[in-house]
Amino acid sequence: MKRPSTLTAYAFLYLVFLYLPVLFLPLFSFNSGTIVAFPIKGWTLDWYRKLGEQDTLIQALWNSLGVGTVVAILSTALGLFAARAFVRYRFRGQRAAEGLVMLPLVIPGIIVASSMLVLFLFLGLKPSLLTVVLGHTFLALPFSVSILKSAFDDFDASLEEASYDLGVGVFETFRRVTLPVVSPGIVASMLVTFTVSFDEFVLAFFLSGNQPTLPVYIWSQIRFPAKLPNVLALGSILLLTSVLLLVLAEYFRRRSSTSEVR
Amino acid sequence: MTDRNIIELRDVEKRYGTFVAAGGINLDLKEGEFFSLLGPSGCGKTTVLRMIAGFQEPTKGTVLIDGQDMEGVPANNRPTNMVFQSYAIFPHLNVGNNVAYGLRGKAPMAEIDQRVAEALEMVELGGLQDRGASELSGGQRQRVALARALIMRPKVLLLDEPLSALDKKLREQMQFEMRNLQQSLGITFVMVTHDQYEAMTMSDRIGVMFNGRLKQVDTPTTLYARPCDQQVASFIGEMNILPAQLLGETGDTLSIDAVAFGQMEIQRNPNVTTSSREMNIGIRPEQLEITAEEPEDYPSTVQGTVSNVAFYGENIHYHIQVAETEKPISVSVPNYFHTVDFKRGDAVWLGLQGASVIDLGTDTE
Numbered sequence: 191m192k193r194p195s196t197l198t199a200y201a202f203l204y205l206v207f208l209y210l211p212v213l214f215l216p217l218f219s220f221n222s223g224t225i226v227a228f229p230i231k232g233w234t235l236d237w238y239r240k241l242g243e244q245d246t247l248i249q250a251l252w253n254s255l256g257v258g259t260v261v262a263i264l265s266t267a268l269g270l271f272a273a274r275a276f277v278r279y280r281f282r283g284q285r286a287a288e289g290l291v292m293l294p295l296v297i298p299g300i301i302v303a304s305s306m307l308v309l310f311l312f313l314g315l316k317p318s319l320l321t322v323v324l325g326h327t328f329l330a331l332p333f334s335v336s337i338l339k340s341a342f343d344d345f346d347a348s349l350e351e352a353s354y355d356l357g358v359g360v361f362e363t364f365r366r367v368t369l370p371v372v373s374p375g376i377v378a379s380m381l382v383t384f385t386v387s388f389d390e391f392v393l394a395f396f397l398s399g400n401q402p403t404l405p406v407y408i409w410s411q412i413r414f415p416a417k418l419p420n421v422l423a424l425g426s427i428l429l430l431t432s433v434l435l436l437v438l439a440e441y442f443r444r445r446s447s448t449s450e451v452r
Numbered sequence: 453m454t455d456r457n458i459i460e461l462r463d464v465e466k467r468y469g470t471f472v473a474a475g476g477i478n479l480d481l482k483e484g485e486f487f488s489l490l491g492p493s494g495c496g497k498t499t500v501l502r503m504i505a506g507f508q509e510p511t512k513g514t515v516l517i518d519g520q521d522m523e524g525v526p527a528n529n530r531p532t533n534m535v536f537q538s539y540a541i542f543p544h545l546n547v548g549n550n551v552a553y554g555l556r557g558k559a560p561m562a563e564i565d566q567r568v569a570e571a572l573e574m575v576e577l578g579g580l581q582d583r584g585a586s587e588l589s590g591g592q593r594q595r596v597a598l599a600r601a602l603i604m605r606p607k608v609l610l611l612d613e614p615l616s617a618l619d620k621k622l623r624e625q626m627q628f629e630m631r632n633l634q635q636s637l638g639i640t641f642v643m644v645t646h647d648q649y650e651a652m653t654m655s656d657r658i659g660v661m662f663n664g665r666l667k668q669v670d671t672p673t674t675l676y677a678r679p680c681d682q683q684v685a686s687f688i689g690e691m692n693i694l695p696a697q698l699l700g701e702t703g704d705t706l707s708i709d710a711v712a713f714g715q716m717e718i719q720r721n722p723n724v725t726t727s728s729r730e731m732n733i734g735i736r737p738e739q740l741e742i743t744a745e746e747p748e749d750y751p752s753t754v755q756g757t758v759s760n761v762a763f764y765g766e767n768i769h770y771h772i773q774v775a776e777t778e779k780p781i782s783v784s785v786p787n788y789f790h791t792v793d794f795k796r797g798d799a800v801w802l803g804l805q806g807a808s809v810i811d812l813g814t815d816t817e
Contacts, residue, residue, distance in 0.1 A: 351507055352540035354527040356554030356604060366553075370544040 215429060219422035237423035247424070250407035254388055257319055257403055261326040261387040262380040268327070269334030269379060274368070276335070277342035292332045302329070303396035310397065317399030325393040330383035337382060337443055341375025374445040381439035385432050404428070453484040453656060457519075458607055458640045459504060464513035466499050473499040474664045477513070481608075484638045486631065488651040491661035492687070497644045498612060500661070504642065505610050506530045518607055533601035534610040537617070539593045541585045547572070548581030551600045571599040574633065591622050598630075602637070609634075611643040615650060627653050648688050652676070660684050668723065676736075680723040682815055685734045692735040692781050693812065698726055706811060708733065712776040713752040716806035724813030734810035737784035741803035742770060742794065750803030756781065758798045768792055772802060 219238070223231035241247060275281075276288055294302065303325070310321045349371065353363040369376070391405040398406055408424060411417045459481040466473045474496035481487050489497040502508045503515055506527035515522040517531060533554075542550050551568045559567070572578050575595035588596060594614060601609055614630070615623045631654045634641045645651050651658045652672040659669045668680040679685035682693055696710035704720040710733055718733065746753055759780050760771035766787055771780035781802065785793075794800055 346538050346540060348536040348538050348540040349542060351527070352534070352536055352542070352600075353553070354507075355505060355532075355534045356600065357528045357558070358554065359528055367542060371542075373544075 212429065215422055216426040219419060219426045221419065237419045240420055241424055247407060250402050250404045253319055253398075253401055254404040257322050257326060258384040258387040260323050261330055262384040264323070264327045265330040265334045265383045266338075266376055266379045269331055269338050270372075270376065272335050273338035273342050277339055277345075278347060291335050294329050295332045299392040303393045306393065307396045317397050319398065319401050321397040321399075322394050322403060325397050326387040326390055329390060329393060330386045333382050333386055334379040337379040338372065338375050340443070341372040345371055374442040378439040378442035381435050381442070385435045385439070389428070389432055453482050456483045457481065458483040458517065459642070460516040461500070462514040462516070464500070464503060464510045464515060466496070466503060466508060467511040472664050474503075474661075477666050479659060479666065479669065481640060481642065483640055486634050486641045486643070486654055486656045488643045488645055488655040488658045489661060490645055490648060490651040490658050493646055495661040496664040497661045501610050501612055501642065501644045504608070505532055505534050531607040532610055533604045533606040534612065535594075535597045535601050535614050537613040539597040539617070541588065541593050541596055543585045545585060546581065547577065547583045547585070547588070547596055550585060550596055551603055553600060554604045567603055571603040574602065575599045590618050591626070594618065594626065598633070602639075606639065608640045608642060611641060613644055613646070615645075616647070623650070630654060652688070660687065677810065678721045678723050679734070679810070679812070682732060682734075682812055685810065685812060690737050690782055690784075691810075692737065694733050694735065694777065696731050696733045698729045698731050710752075710809075712754045712774050712781075713804055716752050716804075716809065718806045718809045718811055721811035721813065724811060726811070726813045728814050731814050732812040734812050735781075735804065736808070736810070737769065737782040739804065739808035740781070740783045742772070742783050742785055743801050743803065744793075744798075746801045747803035750805060752804040752806065754802050756800060756802060758794050758796050758800055761792065761794065761796055763792060770794060772800060774802070
């Protein structure tokens with residue numbers, strides 16, 4: 191079928207507008223010159239090679255990986271119980287509760303970040319990776335709740351009843367039926383929340399103190415023009431990793447909603 | 453079937469706020485009985501089943517299983533097992549592990565394997581232990597659900613609309629299979645269904661429910677021939693209901709004057725009360741004879757016009773409009789010689805024997 195050509199052109203421009211800026215990142219990361227501008231002087235992999243030699247970068251990477259992992263576990267665990275309650279039970283204030291859990295998606299990050307900093311200082315918590323973890327968990331919770339809610343939506347409530355009926359108690363039922371059946375949703379949630387934390391800048395900037403996460407480290411390097419190509423290389427790797435993680439998460443999310451035969 | 457009560461419901465009620473989902477339920481189920489709770493959707497039959505299973509606690513009354521009061525006993529500690537409407541096959545486990553689920557950790561591995569094999573053999577799925585849950589057909593899922601419940605050797609097996617997800621042919625086949633299984637095991641089956649034919653073909657006794665109330669508990673034949681009121685009469689099979697006047701009674705014989713059919717003698721129905729001269733009678737469509745000329749061997753006859761013909765294959769259903777009633781009278785005739793004798797607009801005679809007329813008493817509602 192032949193489509194109207196103007197519509198095709200519009201769709202093409204749309205995608206260019208969305209993704210061209212992002213594509214400059216990997217493109218210039220292979221440029222041998224240090225100035226980020228056309229024409230490209232020559233092709234090199236040097237910037238990628240040099241990444242491994244920078245100790246502060248490696249430290250920041252470890253910080254980010256650590257924070258991301260803890261955030262993924264925390265927010266998914268919290269989201270699991272919230273999602274089950276939202277889908278399974280009808281209770282007073284349910285809509286309000288669901289709305290409040292989703293709120294971090296729309297509150298401006300800078301507001302959350304500054305108020306959290308004030309709160310943590312008030313509580314005597316020095317900015318550190320711990321405060322970043324707490325902030326990121328707050329931010330990642332809506333993602334984990336919405337992914338797990340869709341996993342529980344497709345979960346036939348009589349599966350748990352069947353387990354009780356067969357003489358198995360509440361906790362063992364959770365372990366032997368609930369967890370395995372929603373496990374693809376759990377994996378998807380952990381991947382997404384990890385990515386949310388790994389890529390987050392504003393909160394981490396406010397709350398990380400002298401333990402920078404990777405995005406905070408990158409920001410600090412952008413001020414030095416000589417380091418810029420290096421940052422581009424690092425950014426390209428992060429970009430690729432994030433996309434891969436999200437694709438993987440989407441795969442698991444879909445598996446969770448099709449694994450149930452209705 | 454023995455005379456021992458395996459389940460006793462004493463004045464059981466389940467209330468949600470002001471809504472009574474089920475109320476005033478008194479019921480004794482015998483050991484080894486196949487009992488069905490029959491009623492339209494929303495009548496409370498599933499609520500009663502779930503109170504026996506332990507998924508819902510009654511707001512009032514007592515549930516006794518094998519003489520034990522079940523108050524505060526959770527589902528996992530009751531000697532009942534359930535086949536769910538959706539079958540609730542664990543999607544992450546294969547057939548063998550689904551069936552073994554309730555025995556895991558409670559019996560030695562070898563014994564479990566042995567019992568799983570036996571249970572699968574019993575539901576004619578022998579050797580399918582390794583089949584994945586998603587590879588099963590509807591009928592196979594139903595059998596796995598049965599095996600998974602029966603392997604626990606329950607005192608009572610509860611079935612929630614077990615056949616509603618199957619197509620018609622398979623459903624009829626499973627009706628016989630489940631009845632045979634129940635007879636050979638001698639376990640009490642309690643089934644919830646909205647399908648009157650399913651209830652009648654499988655059950656020793658049926659409890660008919662409307663609006664949260666248990667209206668009548670009887671054998672299928674008694675329910676069909678001696679319903680307790682018009683509602684039950686019309687729910688179990690089709691029924692022509694006609695007003696009549698009570699003329700006199702001698703013993704169990706009532707002398708009446710019925711609209712359209714005139715005077716006749718009918719049997720008293722002990723399940724209803726006749727509190728005035730005004731009463732109703734019920735006539736099953738298959739109890740009427742339809743002829744072109746006035747039939748001689750029927751004491752009560754009436755003339756009418758065919759207003760509708762429906763060909764069902766094994767039966768032919770006619771609607772006959774008579775002068776004396778507003779609603780046409782339904783008649784069902786077996787298809788004897790592959791002929792449909794009458795067409796719309798034909799003038800016909802209906803013949804009736806007093807013995808096949810059902811006394812519906814004076815409706816109190």
